[in-house]
Amino acid sequence: MRHFCCEPCALTQEYRELQNRGFDMSIGWHANVKNPGLAMAPAVEKGM
Numbered sequence: 001m002r003h004f005c006c007e008p009c010a011l012t013q014e015y016r017e018l019q020n021r022g023f024d025m026s027i028g029w030h031a032n033v034k035n036p037g038l039a040m041a042p043a044v045e046k047g048m
Contacts, residue, residue, distance in 0.1 A: 015025065023032050
């Protein structure tokens with residue numbers, strides 16, 4: 001829904017998420033696929 005209502009906000013959030021996951025936007029998609037970079041452990045959710 002957010003993509004429909006506020007596309008610039010959604011794109012900014014996706015850009016930040018990819019950066020946090022170790023992607024380097026300046027080298028392009030194909031270079032990122034060849035060089036996977038950091039492997040991240042899944043986030044641990046706290047109990048109720």
